[in-house]
Amino acid sequence: MFALMNLVGDIGGWSIDEDRSACESMAPGDYITSSYYEHWLHGAETLLQKHGLATRDEIASGRAATPSRAATPTPASSVWPAVTARGSYQRQARAPALFEVGDAVRTRNIHPTGHTRLPRYLRGHAGEIIAVHGAHVFPDSNANGRGEDPHWLYTVRFNAGEVWGGGSSHLIHADLWEPYLESL
Amino acid sequence: MPHDGHHHDHDHDDEGSELSPLALRVKALESLLVEKGYVDPAALDVMIDTYETKIGPRNGARVVARAWTDPDFAQWLKRDATEAIASLGYVGRQGEHMVALFNTPALHNMVVCTLCSCYPWPVLGLPPVWYKAMPYRSRAVIEPREVLKEFGVTLPEDKEVRVWDSTAEVRYLVIPERPEGTGSLSEDQLAALVTRDSMIGTGLAKVPA
Amino acid sequence: MNGPHDMGGFTGFGPVIAEADEPVWHDVWEPRAFAINLAMGMTGSWNIDMARHKREQLPALTYWRSSYYEMRHYALINQMVALGLITAEEEATGRMLTPPKPVRRVATADMVPGILAAGGPATRPSNRPQGYAIGDKVRARNITPEGHTRLPRYARGRLGEIVAVHGTHVFPDSSAQGQGDDPHWLYTVRFTGRELWGKDTQDSVCIDLWEPYLESLA
Numbered sequence: 001m002f003a004l005m006n007l008v009g010d011i012g013g014w015s016i017d018e019d020r021s022a023c024e025s026m027a028p029g030d031y032i033t034s035s036y037y038e039h040w041l042h043g044a045e046t047l048l049q050k051h052g053l054a055t056r057d058e059i060a061s062g063r064a065a066t067p068s069r070a071a072t073p074t075p076a077s078s079v080w081p082a083v084t085a086r087g088s089y090q091r092q093a094r095a096p097a098l099f100e101v102g103d104a105v106r107t108r109n110i111h112p113t114g115h116t117r118l119p120r121y122l123r124g125h126a127g128e129i130i131a132v133h134g135a136h137v138f139p140d141s142n143a144n145g146r147g148e149d150p151h152w153l154y155t156v157r158f159n160a161g162e163v164w165g166g167g168s169s170h171l172i173h174a175d176l177w178e179p180y181l182e183s184l
Numbered sequence: 185m186p187h188d189g190h191h192h193d194h195d196h197d198d199e200g201s202e203l204s205p206l207a208l209r210v211k212a213l214e215s216l217l218v219e220k221g222y223v224d225p226a227a228l229d230v231m232i233d234t235y236e237t238k239i240g241p242r243n244g245a246r247v248v249a250r251a252w253t254d255p256d257f258a259q260w261l262k263r264d265a266t267e268a269i270a271s272l273g274y275v276g277r278q279g280e281h282m283v284a285l286f287n288t289p290a291l292h293n294m295v296v297c298t299l300c301s302c303y304p305w306p307v308l309g310l311p312p313v314w315y316k317a318m319p320y321r322s323r324a325v326i327e328p329r330e331v332l333k334e335f336g337v338t339l340p341e342d343k344e345v346r347v348w349d350s351t352a353e354v355r356y357l358v359i360p361e362r363p364e365g366t367g368s369l370s371e372d373q374l375a376a377l378v379t380r381d382s383m384i385g386t387g388l389a390k391v392p393a
Numbered sequence: 394m395n396g397p398h399d400m401g402g403f404t405g406f407g408p409v410i411a412e413a414d415e416p417v418w419h420d421v422w423e424p425r426a427f428a429i430n431l432a433m434g435m436t437g438s439w440n441i442d443m444a445r446h447k448r449e450q451l452p453a454l455t456y457w458r459s460s461y462y463e464m465r466h467y468a469l470i471n472q473m474v475a476l477g478l479i480t481a482e483e484e485a486t487g488r489m490l491t492p493p494k495p496v497r498r499v500a501t502a503d504m505v506p507g508i509l510a511a512g513g514p515a516t517r518p519s520n521r522p523q524g525y526a527i528g529d530k531v532r533a534r535n536i537t538p539e540g541h542t543r544l545p546r547y548a549r550g551r552l553g554e555i556v557a558v559h560g561t562h563v564f565p566d567s568s569a570q571g572q573g574d575d576p577h578w579l580y581t582v583r584f585t586g587r588e589l590w591g592k593d594t595q596d597s598v599c600i601d602l603w604e605p606y607l608e609s610l611a
Contacts, residue, residue, distance in 0.1 A: 213487065215487055235427070299445075319408060348598075
């Protein structure tokens with residue numbers, strides 16, 4: 001499944017964010033009771049249909065019934081170079097960074113209906129910027145086919161006591177994009 | 185929620201081969217508890233009969249119809265719904281602390297229990313499957329208007345939707361707006377317009393044909 | 394506990410599917426399971442908060458995949474086994490292998506109507522002063538108790554307004570742990586959808602919350 005997903009992703013031309021979003025679209029009971037690679041399988045089936053590369057019946061039967069949309073299969077000889085190529089999600093920044101290391105920030109309390117990489121448990125909490133990673137592809141846009149829309153990416157440190165209440169004293173770090181943050 | 189293999193035959197005879205593994209498990213537990221002397225099988229029959237035939241949403245519909253026709257009763261419901269409802273004979277388990285929520289042209293009330301399935305049994309009976317299932321429990325508080333649309337209810341944008349999450353032992357009954365053109369109807373005729381969903385807040389009272 | 398029962402705000406469970414003219418029961422075992430559950434509750438071996446807590450402690454997958462009566466049945470078994478009223482082996486075989494334990498009450502058929510009509514009021518007298526009044530602005534505390542609580546996760550840390558005062562009620566966080574009724578003032582608190590979800594909406598959610606869940610904004 002691992003190999004298949006990588007190859008169909010290559011042929012279909014969708015992004016890692018669209019891929020994650022498709023994996024997350026499983027019904028929660030199914031998502032939690034199935035294995036990691038079953039999530040990948042669900043994602044691949046969803047995206048093959050969405051992008052017109054295969055129909056539901058074809059996936060069920062394992063046989064091609066309609067001519068495929070023009071797509072070039074990945075030859076074996078190009079797999080190793082593709083795996084070892086250094087893909088990057090960093091992009092040219094379009095504006096100066098709003099925050100710098102040491103800044104106190106609060107995560108926004110947002111509940112997008114689409115894909116997001118801001119976990120629910122970290123919404124509405126105060127933290128501190130501890131690293132600035134440059135501008136990176138913004139998953140909330142990229143997953144929905146709206147382009148890469150790069151934004152500044154930061155590592156933010158939270159106190160577990162702030163996140164969960166009570167006396168926990170460990171630290172939690174999360175990589176968060178600028179649109180998830182506001183100044184304190 | 186899935187309920188595969190529906191059987192509506194309550195006089196089903198108890199041949200093991202026809203029962204699902206869960207049905208057999210429930211049956212085995214019942215005989216064990218009877219053997220241990222913890223439960224009286226005749227008492228179980230009374231409980232089942234009570235919620236199957238005696239308690240249901242017709243009770244709530246009578247409360248609503250009375251509120252529509254009797255302003256003093258409506259005031260009493262607003263002040264002390266538990267006592268007002270008890271005056272019609274509807275009391276007991278899961279209705280010990282009642283609150284009536286009056287819909288108005290500016291406000292639509294809708295009831296959920298996100299943490300379990302709290303529901304006002306004495307006036308509405310046992311809850312329907314969808315009320316206890318995950319889609320309603322998860323979505324009613326975050327996207328009530330989308331949920332209402334799935335029930336065929338679209339409300340004006342300027343009307344507030346107020347969702348009540350039953351986290352305590354307080355139980356909520358929605359008093360829907362009285363439909364237009366029902367001035368001449370009797371209390372019984374009005375009660376027939378009051379659906380279960382209109383008292384949960386996922387529906388509106390029926391308009392007379 | 395942040396268990397599988399705390400459903401508010403999840404998305405992805407699909408549409409709400411309402412069955413037209415739904416019957417009270419959907420399978421022969423449902424009324425029996427429902428009544429067994431009710432009858433065992435009447436033995437006085439646990440309270441409603443303990444029963445809810447046992448359901449929340451089911452494995453998440455069991456909780457989400459089971460129907461309502463099925464889920465309650467599994468929790469009932471766990472509760473009875475934990476208290477030694479039955480053993481797991483007895484449950485598996487349906488045969489009595491150990492003597493019964495004494496219970497406070499066994500409801501007979503003639504007692505049932507009276508018990509159901511009496512219900513179990515949750516109000517209790519208390520000397521605690523009332524901390525908030527209608528109109529007060531409060532914040533739901535950001536707490537993550539390991540045990541039972543009725544403060545939903547989606548409301549924690551959020552700002553609201555007291556819209557009703559219900560008197561002093563049994564406090565589930567204490568009662569579920571067998572630590573007594575510990576009655577506290579119960580309020581209805583109204584939160585705007587904007588505050589809860591960051592959405593541009595005028596809709597709101599009202600939640601019944603005990604005083605220990607709240608703090609003043611001062």
